[in-house]
Amino acid sequence: MSNRLELRVIVRRRLSDTGTNPLWEEEFLNDAITEAMRRYSTSVPRQAVAAISVAEGDRELAMPLTVNAMRVVHVFDDRGVPWRRWEQSSDPPPAPTGYAESPAIWRAWGTTIILGTPAPRTGLWRLEHYANRADPVDDVTDLDISPGDEDLALALAVATALHRRAVAEGKRYNGRSGVHPIAVAARTAQADADRLLWRRFRHVRSGSLNNTMG
Numbered sequence: 001m002s003n004r005l006e007l008r009v010i011v012r013r014r015l016s017d018t019g020t021n022p023l024w025e026e027e028f029l030n031d032a033i034t035e036a037m038r039r040y041s042t043s044v045p046r047q048a049v050a051a052i053s054v055a056e057g058d059r060e061l062a063m064p065l066t067v068n069a070m071r072v073v074h075v076f077d078d079r080g081v082p083w084r085r086w087e088q089s090s091d092p093p094p095a096p097t098g099y100a101e102s103p104a105i106w107r108a109w110g111t112t113i114i115l116g117t118p119a120p121r122t123g124l125w126r127l128e129h130y131a132n133r134a135d136p137v138d139d140v141t142d143l144d145i146s147p148g149d150e151d152l153a154l155a156l157a158v159a160t161a162l163h164r165r166a167v168a169e170g171k172r173y174n175g176r177s178g179v180h181p182i183a184v185a186a187r188t189a190q191a192d193a194d195r196l197l198w199r200r201f202r203h204v205r206s207g208s209l210n211n212t213m214g
Contacts, residue, residue, distance in 0.1 A: 007154065011032075045130035052124070166182040
């Protein structure tokens with residue numbers, strides 16, 4: 001699927017709700033798809049790049065609103081030289097004042113990047129970071145899904161829809177069984193989504209986690 005409309009049609013098919021009088025309201029499914037996309041974004045954030053202006057002597061780099069400092073992965077200066085991230089080793093962290101023993105390092109704190117030594121020049125720096133994926137806002141815009149993740153997004157949407165319906169129906173359930181049938185279906189759907197997510201990341205053991213993000 002490429003947009004919300006196509007995903008909604010497939011979700012209905014999975015829910016066996018393709019009749020002329022559907023049981024699942026369109027708005028209900030749209031909300032479920034939005035929540036599913038947010039869950040997908042949490043597990044598989046989008047790889048993004050930001051360019052920021054850095055002045056010679058800067059030690060604290062303020063992040064633009066589109067960049068979460070805590071989700072910055074790589075920092076490159078104006079000449080493309082990578083600065084190493086401080087990994088909370090025995091060495092002291094970079095401070096806003098003073099100097100670190102290994103100068104070309106950085107750490108994130110709050111909404112800023114703190115450098116181990118002042119920026120050597122004025123220039124444009126490159127930040128590679130993880131970003132939230134866009135929420136679906138209409139039926140024609142392409143969903144913010146990485147290639148090959150369509151089945152995962154579908155599984156999350158089905159699981160979310162079933163879980164929401166199970167919560168609503170469970171309040172009125174008076175069946176002999178302690179568990180509503182829709183709740184059972186929701187658990188099964190969530191297990192399917194978890195399996196696909198695990199498959200998505202299983203090659204991390206032989207590669208880098210960064211390579212699994214899209």
